[in-house]
Amino acid sequence: MTAEYSLQELKKEARMGGPGIETTDRHVPVIDLSDFEARKPEITEELWAAATGIGFFQLVNHGIERATVDRAFAIAEEFFALPTAVKERLPLDKSLNAGWEFLTQVRPSVGTPDQKESYQVTRPHMEGRWPAEEELAGFREFVLGFESRCWEVAMRVLSCFADRLGFDSDFFARAHDPASDQYQSTLRLIHYFALPEELRDRPGTWRAGAHTDFDCLTLLFQRDGQGGLQVCPGRDADAQEWTSVTPSSDAITCNIGDMLMRWSDDRLLSNFHRVRVPGADEYTGPRYSIPFFAQANRDVVIESPLGTYPPITAAEYLRERVNANYAHRAM
Ligand SMILES: O=C(O)CCC(=O)C(=O)O
Numbered sequence: 001m002t003a004e005y006s007l008q009e010l011k012k013e014a015r016m017g018g019p020g021i022e023t024t025d026r027h028v029p030v031i032d033l034s035d036f037e038a039r040k041p042e043i044t045e046e047l048w049a050a051a052t053g054i055g056f057f058q059l060v061n062h063g064i065e066r067a068t069v070d071r072a073f074a075i076a077e078e079f080f081a082l083p084t085a086v087k088e089r090l091p092l093d094k095s096l097n098a099g100w101e102f103l104t105q106v107r108p109s110v111g112t113p114d115q116k117e118s119y120q121v122t123r124p125h126m127e128g129r130w131p132a133e134e135e136l137a138g139f140r141e142f143v144l145g146f147e148s149r150c151w152e153v154a155m156r157v158l159s160c161f162a163d164r165l166g167f168d169s170d171f172f173a174r175a176h177d178p179a180s181d182q183y184q185s186t187l188r189l190i191h192y193f194a195l196p197e198e199l200r201d202r203p204g205t206w207r208a209g210a211h212t213d214f215d216c217l218t219l220l221f222q223r224d225g226q227g228g229l230q231v232c233p234g235r236d237a238d239a240q241e242w243t244s245v246t247p248s249s250d251a252i253t254c255n256i257g258d259m260l261m262r263w264s265d266d267r268l269l270s271n272f273h274r275v276r277v278p279g280a281d282e283y284t285g286p287r288y289s290i291p292f293f294a295q296a297n298r299d300v301v302i303e304s305p306l307g308t309y310p311p312i313t314a315a316e317y318l319r320e321r322v323n324a325n326y327a328h329r330a331m
């Protein structure tokens, strides 16, 4: 990817920070993964249609039991309830996507920090970044197990895209090999703060400012009743029309990221999304979400079937995206 391409991406992002308008005209498809092997051709059609359109879809019967998802949210709440002094011992290393941050993520679209704290888990870089067993018993073991379950679901979905793109079915599983020290897929626990009165009507306050994800595929776990996620499809997004995604504790909300858009010669669409703050009549308490970002291993070369972009390693690709973000912020 050239620097100009990165900058062009960023200019689009900078235009996306306003409130825009809301529309209910669009639909986020719900895709049933049950009986996956037998129904794979049918599921692949549904995934492809969603990913080449709105870029978002919700998976049901995805194979991760509700009790496991509930436990993930319970343990996330326990983590964020730890004393600040404990969490401060696990600071985020941005280049490694590992550790805890508090109010530090600034999206180029809005220029204000997301109203959240988050904890990122990237397998090869967690040494010294786990709370001690006495502080939060069973946390490390559970979180790593949950990360593996997410990986499995993500690879199942990516194998469908591989079939359609002309790769072999295991192509993306090899590209996201968790046994490699080059692995860079990330599980993130997020706690969006209860909305304080004084921020309720302040323009430019976002739980997550408008952005596209850098990865191949994002799996997002949300809770019933904790809404706010909105999507604006279309790379240019000139109309600035946003559609709310209804949260569900039973579904995994998925979206395509920039890396897979590039890998698919722009056929699969990485679309803008954001998390708005609650409106006047809405629940203003804390909101928790858990995204898993399937991001190809650092040493994997991203080479699209039609050759729209020159080959680039996943590490270099991300470095350019991150650098472009910093350049923008410094201006
Ligand atoms: O919390 C959410 O609903 C969305 C989070 C998100 O888009 C992200 O972390 O990239």
Ligand SMILES: [Fe+2]
Pocket (backbone or CB within 6 Å): 211, 212, 213, 218, 273
């Ligand atoms: Fe996102």
